[in-house]
Amino acid sequence: MATKIGALKLNNPVILASGIMDEDSGSMKRIYNNGAGAIVTKSIGLKTREGYPNPTFVDLDCGILNAMGLPNPGIENFKDEIVEIKKDKIPVIGSIFGSNSKEFLILAKKMQEFGADAIELNMSCPHAKGYGLELGSDPKIVEDITLKVKKEIKIPVFVKISPNLMNISEIAKAAEDGKADAIVAINTVKAMKIDIDLKRPVLANKIGGYSGKAIKPIGVRCVYDIAQNVKIPIIGVGGITSGEDAIEYIMAGATALQVGTGLYNRGINIFGKINKEIIDWMKKNKIEKITDLIGVANIWIIQKLSKSKK
Numbered sequence: 394m395a396t397k398i399g400a401l402k403l404n405n406p407v408i409l410a411s412g413i414m415d416e417d418s419g420s421m422k423r424i425y426n427n428g429a430g431a432i433v434t435k436s437i438g439l440k441t442r443e444g445y446p447n448p449t450f451v452d453l454d455c456g457i458l459n460a461m462g463l464p465n466p467g468i469e470n471f472k473d474e475i476v477e478i479k480k481d482k483i484p485v486i487g488s489i490f491g492s493n494s495k496e497f498l499i500l501a502k503k504m505q506e507f508g509a510d511a512i513e514l515n516m517s518c519p520h521a522k523g524y525g526l527e528l529g530s531d532p533k534i535v536e537d538i539t540l541k542v543k544k545e546i547k548i549p550v551f552v553k554i555s556p557n558l559m560n561i562s563e564i565a566k567a568a569e570d571g572k573a574d575a576i577v578a579i580n581t582v583k584a585m586k587i588d589i590d591l592k593r594p595v596l597a598n599k600i601g602g603y604s605g606k607a608i609k610p611i612g613v614r615c616v617y618d619i620a621q622n623v624k625i626p627i628i629g630v631g632g633i634t635s636g637e638d639a640i641e642y643i644m645a646g647a648t649a650l651q652v653g654t655g656l657y658n659r660g661i662n663i664f665g666k667i668n669k670e671i672i673d674w675m676k677k678n679k680i681e682k683i684t685d686l687i688g689v690a691n692i693w694i695i696q697k698l699s700k701s702k703k
């Protein structure tokens with residue numbers, strides 16, 4: 394199950410997604426010790442940020458709706474958490490958000506200095522004004538930020554993109570043109586819940602991001618589309634709660650996976666469970682290497698491979 398994402402080598406491909414139990418070293422260690430291949434940190438910005446007032450989180454059928462507003466301690470206050478988990482040699486991907494390339498570069502340099510093994514540029518938060526999707530929907534901005542970070546950072550750089558776009562493949566290509574080492578897809582899906590008794594949206598921010606089982610088909614479609622447009626690895630995320638879900642993403646074109654909301658469904662040891670389910674499925678279907686499954690359901694990739702063999 395060993396996996397390579399660019400230069401990043403992991404024991405297994407099932408990674409903790411940004412934003413779930415990843416703000417302190419204690420919970421990140423627990424998750425790694427329960428079978429995760431790596432940990433992505435909560436997205437960290439330049440300064441301490443409180444996030445939105447409550448309610449920020451609502452449990453819905455088949456998923457979770459949240460608008461936390463990117464609460465985080467700020468990069469300087471996050472140093473100790475990274476240093477602490479690196480003492481145990483845990484692979485850690487530092488997620489960062491900024492409002493321009495200068496901010497992204499400062500944050501990426503700090504994460505690298507603290508010991509992160511890779512950087513994830515969050516350009517896809519669906520509800521943070523001035524950040525996220527507002528940058529990540531413009532291919533020129535995505536390419537520019539990625540290029541500027543890549544130019545000065547030695548560790549691999551991933552770009553996390555949003556499903557809330559008509560031009561998702563174009564955005565992924567822009568990240569590849571900016572020399573990104575991998576694409577992470579998808580962030581949450583823009584959504585809303587209304588309380589019909591109060592006649593008001595439930596979230597204080599009104600609009601939030603939907604995650605969990607319900608968004609898996611959206612994520613799989615996004616990975617499938619992106620795989621047709623880029624050559625760099627794709628990390629699939631969105632609604633994965635089982636080994637079969639993970640295999641679907643891999644067959645669409647993903648090299649590795651991230652799991653977030655699934656922790657609420659199957660507990661902290663979901664990572665070990667998913668890894669075991671992938672291995673069991675591979676044994677049953679006589680598949681030796683997980684890499685043999687990447688993109689096998691993707692018609693375009695199959696056509697490209699068969700042409701190159703001729």
Ligand SMILES: Cc1cc2nc3c(=O)[nH]c(=O)nc-3n(C[C@H](O)[C@H](O)[C@H](O)COP(=O)(O)O)c2cc1C
Nearest residue numbers: 410411412436515579580604605631632652653654
């Ligand atoms: C409570 C919560 C907080 C999140 N915070 C972040 C974040 O800080 N940065 C980020 O890139 N994604 C964030 N996400 C999105 C997840 O990393 C992931 O892309 C999304 O939830 C889809 O995966 P899932 O269905 O496995 O949860 C958050 C998701 C949830 C549910």
